[in-house]
Amino acid sequence: MLPDLLALRRVLRGLGLVMIGAGIGTLVLIGVLHLQGCAGAQTVARDASNAIADVANAAGEVVLDRYCERQLAALDLTGHRAGTHCVADGDATHDVTPAELAALARVRAAWQPLLRAHAALRHAHDALRAALDATDAATRAQVPALIADVVRAYDAVAAAAGVLGVTLPRLPGADGGAS
């Protein structure tokens, strides 16, 4: 329960909804209000969900940009994403060597954990959205824990990106610690 509350507090603090130094008591209060079906707390939870989604979507764009660039670099090319496509600069129709193909395969293999982590984040967030739209109290009561799940899932995405040397935007209220 406490780790859930701490993760939730990170997001809420980023939204300016929990004053720094207000302590865990504020968060407990919000959690209790939410469990009581208080819509004020539900609004806070929906704001938190949307804030996380915005950051996750921005992170997804960064992931795709770097994924394109790294694959092109494996072929000794430069380029960028254009819309949904990955486009090489200049005349890219050169003979591809076996070494370049092997490098390309390595890039794709190395990026699989990050792509999987992002998919897991999306699934966790979908579960949160479903709970936020639920009408029964039992499902709504899961919201604080589901927010914590999503925060942890985002941390996993950021960690997987870090392994690849990719820096992703931080979640609101993320201060690099467990607070």
Place this chain on the structure above:
Amino acid sequence: MTPLDVVAIVMAILQAVLRMIERGFTKDQVLVAIRAIEPDAAQIDADVDALAHPPAPAAPVKS
């Protein structure tokens, strides 16, 4: 019915009304979804594959 009962009933009614109003507010708030990146990643793979395996030049047509 004691005064406490009356207070309890009034509080329950107020709470129910507040919840109905508040629920209306929260339902109006759009929930943003996280966009799937797998399709775009697959498109990137396909685009790079096209570069890695450039199509063979068309054979000259013999007249």
